Amino acid sequence: MQLIYEKSVPARRAVRMPSSDVPAAAMLPRELLRSEPADLPELSELDVVRHFTQLSRRNIGVDTTFYPLGSCTMKYNAKSLEDGARISAPFHPMIALLPGGESCAQGSLAMLHHMGELLAEITGMDEVTCQPLAGAHGEMTGIMLIAAYHRAKGNKKKYVIVPDSSHGTNPASAAMVGYEIVTIPTAPYGDMDLDAFRAALNDEVAAVMMTCPNTLGLFNPHIKEICDLAHSVDAMVYYDGANLNAILGQVRPGDVGFDVVHVNLHKTFGTPHGAGGPGSGPVGVKKALVPFLPMPRVIKRNDASFGVETGNPQSIGRTANFFGNFGVMAKAYAYILMLGREGLIDASEKAVLNANYVMARLKDLYEVPYDQTCMHECVFSAARQMQHDVHAIDIAKFLIDKGYHPPTVYFPLIVKEAIMIEPTETESKETLDEFIAVMREAAETAETDPAALKLAPLTTPVSRLDETKAAREQNVCFT
Amino acid sequence: MNFTPHTPAEIREMLATIGVGSIQELFNPIPAELRARSFDLPAGMSEFEMLDRLQDLAAQNCAITPFVGGGYYDHLIPAAVDHLAGRSEFYTAYTPYQPEASQGSLQALFEYQTAICRLTGHDVSNASLYDGGTALAEAALMALRATSRSRVLVDGAINPFHRSILKTYLANLDVEIVELAPVDGMLDLQAFARELDERCAALLVQNPTFFGAVADYSQVAEQVHGCGGLLVASVYPVALGLLKSPGEMGVDIAVGDGQSLGNHLSFGGPAFGFISASKKYIRNMPGRIVGETVDREGRRGFVLTLQAREQHIKRHKATSNICSNQSLCALRGLIFLAALGRQGFVELALLNRDKAEYAKSALAAIKGVKILTVAPIFNEFTVSLPVEADRLVSELIGRGIAAGVPLGPYYQGAGNCMVVTVTEKRSRGEIDRLATELDMLLNQN
Structure with missing residues (x-):
């Protein structure tokens, strides 16, 4: 398909700007002007509409296809959420930061405040900031809060502990805050090796970052002990909320002993992923960390009105322009309002039911490296298929031909040829059964005709792409 | 609406297949003493009641x-932006990890990168960052990496919110930030010349400045380069319709907030941040980058490339922790620019x-x-x-x-x-x- 720039025809126009109702200003001095206009495409509106509509048809999403991408929680994104978010489209965030402006933004501030309260109750934390713009941004914000806490106490801390099953963002976020990373291996039972953890723990550990259930989809029964051990050396325990969808209403990180938690609104709370964002990563903290929360902070005043606090000197400062991805929060707020207490509990129950069902029906054909009751996702290995030189990636591409978005493959890194399936709660038994049948067909084909799997996908606009060439040539801009 | 489709009969069948008697049994790996002490949330509601609630809240804001x-x-947003970005094949997709099934997003992001480069006069852009402020912080980190230096000069005429984000990002790193108080709402050229030395990774400026002043930083770029540092400029993309581009001025890394390109105000987000640079800095760039390649039949296609810079491969040695970016907002930016066109x-x-x-x-x-x-x-x-x-x-x-x-x-x-x-x-x-x-x-x- 042609690039939009290749469709450009000189002097063709689409949208017109309004005509000016003021006199034309004098030209700016020449040395301040660009030598020629930016070479943007010249198209009619219909050209633009067809181009992007055609592009959209070369994509698949939750609306078109079952999308069991592990660790990503690709649940259905209700249409009413989009309508809900649109209501806030015209509000300028700067208004709330102007003197006298709070009174003109009471609705937005009320929603942010209530959202914080709801997330605090869901996670068992004392206060939530909605400012972080994505999960990883929340992680970094959370670790910054921990760093500020240690600095205020005069603690000398150097290390952040992460299990080797963690998302790559955990160590990357801690490194952005200047910490050295200590990685703890996973024990044969699928959880962080407790002895190795004990051995690594010392007074210089600032934080321990845990994902629970972890990326193997397993709930660590020793999680409280880990929190207690960490607290014994005044280390904070960070809860990566990527997998919170498994335990809504069952477990609250705050009750267990976690000090900081981020939630991915684009995972657990039903907002769309947008082909890579926008996300939203609110961070909840216990009381000890509240003084360090980022500014601006939305507060409820004694007269029940909502305000914006900007002047706290202990705060880590701003982590984003304004109040976070408000439009994403509006969708997640709408989601929580619609599901309510029972709906959220039901979501986790059905997510866990679906994952265990898929695991039960595939484990005779695919190796399960950690064979236990899973939570919201299950992790297989294509080790058995490897005997026929069929890799996880080949199975993934076969699934594309069969009309599915593949599961996550090659993650977690600790599982060889990992295939990580997260069905989510919004998928029906028929959908799962059809998917299971195709997964079984893939396993069979791996034995009978492995070469066929290597050819997949054949039904897509392009076949397998040469990633090495892309990395070598670095052609990242059309010229 | 009902968010889960399971009928009682299906639940029974599924439980039988798994070999447990109830859904609650599946939660048995969770020790009893760890169970939630509270989950005090309101009862659910229909979408109609939810929309009423949001309308009520919106009515408490005033029109200003x-x-x-x-x-x-x-800024104005052409109707086509909402309608096209509202195609759910775009907005309900995930990060394009499976390129054959994601050519729509990937080609759009390649076109977006090209559009940003054409605005800024650079030859490399990533596939978006969170916002303008975090993009400025990422640019500073990128300059620190590229130069292996530890001092950053910051023009005080940069948006104070963005400077606050920069300070937050750098607070725990061994980096010296020198803020130069502005003169007439612009960079203090004398103070800058005084502070510039061979420890400086970068000078950070903004065009137009927070005070509205437009400047040509070509001379400043030469001075910075003379000391082996990089010039980072935060730019307002709409102004690039007229103003000399960062590339023309010798700016090494340009960043900015893409909100003004087709993204609603939405009380502060979501929108996107952009970052572009000269190609020699590509390996130091944070975030996702889409690259062109070919498939087995030699057809053009697009993939996420240079992923060895990123957290899911490099973990703590990654150029940034960013994972989700603001793709859909970047797509809006591209549609906006295409709808307006060159003229x-x-x-x-x-x-x-x-x-x-x-x-x-x-x-x-x-x-x-x-x-x-x-x-x-x-x-x-x-x-x-x-x-x-x-x-x-x-x-x-x-x-x-x-x-x-x-x-x-x-x-x-x-x-x-x-x-x-x-x-x-x-x-x-x-x-x-x-x-x-x-x-x-x-x-x-």
Whole structure:
């Protein structure tokens, strides 16, 4: 398909700007002007509409296809959420930061405040900031809060502990805050090796970052002990909320002993992923960390009105322009309002039911490296298929031909040829059964005709792409 | 709506297949003492009640005519942007890890990267960052990596919110930040020359500055390069319809907030941040990058590339922790730029400048109001008032006008100054009303 720039025809126009109702200003001095206009495409509106509509048809999403991408929680994104978010489209965030402006933004501030309260109750934390713009941004914000806490106490801390099953963002976020990373291996039972953890723990550990259930989809029964051990050396325990969808209403990180938690609104709370964002990563903290929360902070005043606090000197400062991805929060707020207490509990129950069902029906054909009751996702290995030189990636591409978005493959890194399936709660038994049948067909084909799997996908606009060439040539801009 | 489709019969079948008696049994791996102590949330509601609730909240905000920016700008958005970005094949997809099934997103992001490069005059852009402020912080980190130095000079005329984000990002790293107090709302060239040395990784500037002043940083770029440092510029993309591009000035890394390109104000997000640079810095770039390649039949296709820079491969050695970016907002930016096109984008910039100059003249005519921005402007300028700007802005908000951003909270001794923003959406009537209200407040009491 042609690039939009290749469709450009000189002097063709689409949208017109309004005509000016003021006199034309004098030209700016020449040395301040660009030598020629930016070479943007010249198209009619219909050209633009067809181009992007055609592009959209070369994509698949939750609306078109079952999308069991592990660790990503690709649940259905209700249409009413989009309508809900649109209501806030015209509000300028700067208004709330102007003197006298709070009174003109009471609705937005009320929603942010209530959202914080709801997330605090869901996670068992004392206060939530909605400012972080994505999960990883929340992680970094959370670790910054921990760093500020240690600095205020005069603690000398150097290390952040992460299990080797963690998302790559955990160590990357801690490194952005200047910490050295200590990685703890996973024990044969699928959880962080407790002895190795004990051995690594010392007074210089600032934080321990845990994902629970972890990326193997397993709930660590020793999680409280880990929190207690960490607290014994005044280390904070960070809860990566990527997998919170498994335990809504069952477990609250705050009750267990976690000090900081981020939630991915684009995972657990039903907002769309947008082909890579926008996300939203609110961070909840216990009381000890509240003084360090980022500014601006939305507060409820004694007269029940909502305000914006900007002047706290202990705060880590701003982590984003304004109040976070408000439009994403509006969708997640709408989601929580619609599901309510029972709906959220039901979501986790059905997510866990679906994952265990898929695991039960595939484990005779695919190796399960950690064979236990899973939570919201299950992790297989294509080790058995490897005997026929069929890799996880080949199975993934076969699934594309069969009309599915593949599961996550090659993650977690600790599982060889990992295939990580997260069905989510919004998928029906028929959908799962059809998917299971195709997964079984893939396993069979791996034995009978492995070469066929290597050819997949054949039904897509392009076949397998040469990633090495892309990395070598670095052609990242059309010229 | 019912969010889960399971019927009681299906649940029974599924449990039998798994070999457990109830769903709760599946939660048995969780020790009893770890169970939630509370889950006190309201009962659910229908989508209709939910929409009523959000409408009620929206009604508690008031309609205000904004003459304010602060990094977010009230611009027109063509209808095609909402409609095309609203295609659910785009918005319900995930990050394009499976390229054969994601050519739509990937090609769009490649086109987006190209559009950003054409605006900034660079040859490499990533597939978006969170926002303008975090993009500035990432650019500083990128310059620190690229130069292996540990000192950053920051023009105080950069948006104070963005400077605050920068400080937050650098607070725990061994980096010295030197902030240069602005002169006439612009970089203090003497202080800059004094502070510039071979420890400096970068100078960070903004064009136009927070005060609205437009500058040419070509000379500054040469000075910075002379010391082996990089020039980082935060730019307002709409202004690039007219203004000399970062690439033409010798800027090494350009960043900015993409909100003004087709993204709703939405009380501060989501929008996107952009970052572009000369190609030699590509390996130091944060975030996802889409690259062109071919498939087995030699057909053109697109993939996420240079992923060895990223957290999911490199973990703590990654160039950044960023994972989700703001793809859909970047797509909106691309659709916006395509809909306006080469000429339309210039016209948009001209309209902004015309309106701002008109407003500048209108305000300059008011007794007691003085225009402080001596440099040429794009669509913002700074005025001084005979009273505290806080008081005046607060009073005018009561009359439905956000007259400007008072500078008192951000710059010492600037309590009687404010920055006024005028985009193409402000009509002559609205500008006249701003002038009239200001005049009445200042001179007719």
